[in-house]
Amino acid sequence: MGAVSSTNSPKDFKSATLYYHNLVREAHGAEPLEWDDECAKYAQMCADQCAANDTLGHDFTEKEDGEHMGQNAAMCYPDLSEAENARMAVQMWYDEVNSPGYNYEGDFGAGHFTQVVWKATTKVGAAWNGKYVIANYTVGGNMQGDYADNVDGEADASIDISELYQEKVDPAALAMGAANEFAGDYMEE
Secondary structure, three states: OOOOOOOOOOOOHHHHHHHHHHHHHHHOOOOOOEEOHHHHHHHHHHHHHHHHHOOOOOOOOEOOOOOEOEEEEEEOOOOOOHHHHHHHHHHHHHHHHOOOOOOOOOOOOOHHHHHHHOOOOOEEEEEEEOOEEEEEEEOOOOOOOOHHHHOOOOOOOOOOOHHHHOOOOOHHHOOHHHHHHHHOOOEEO
């Protein structure tokens, strides 16, 4: 597995989604994900539904052929750039490794983290609508009894993931009212 390059920071949602997922996957011994348009289509349907209902939720996790997809959902500031929406969502999902923490026996509250680094997962497709960010995965992770084979809970210290935490938000781009309104809503499902 090659090192993820930080020399070309991603500018669009798709490349940022892949970039930040693969950055942390490499640190946890998982192969890079590829983009999947079908997963993205279902993720967009879920993001649109969340925006229409103004609530974060999970839906559209089964393809027409019956294949189940894993899914992560997050709520971000609505005025972020495409790349920042992707980075912030992956950061929130990844942070579950520390809070609540991964215990090596199952997800127990760290299911977003385990889905991001699940070794058997090979594809991701993601979408957003306003403040709602959804990612769908194939194969879906978090299968009971398969954690030991699919999740390395400890990150390889030689892989630098600090870029995941380097915000690229222009503070002037966020209206003060939006920043205040969403300050208490910065959460994930």
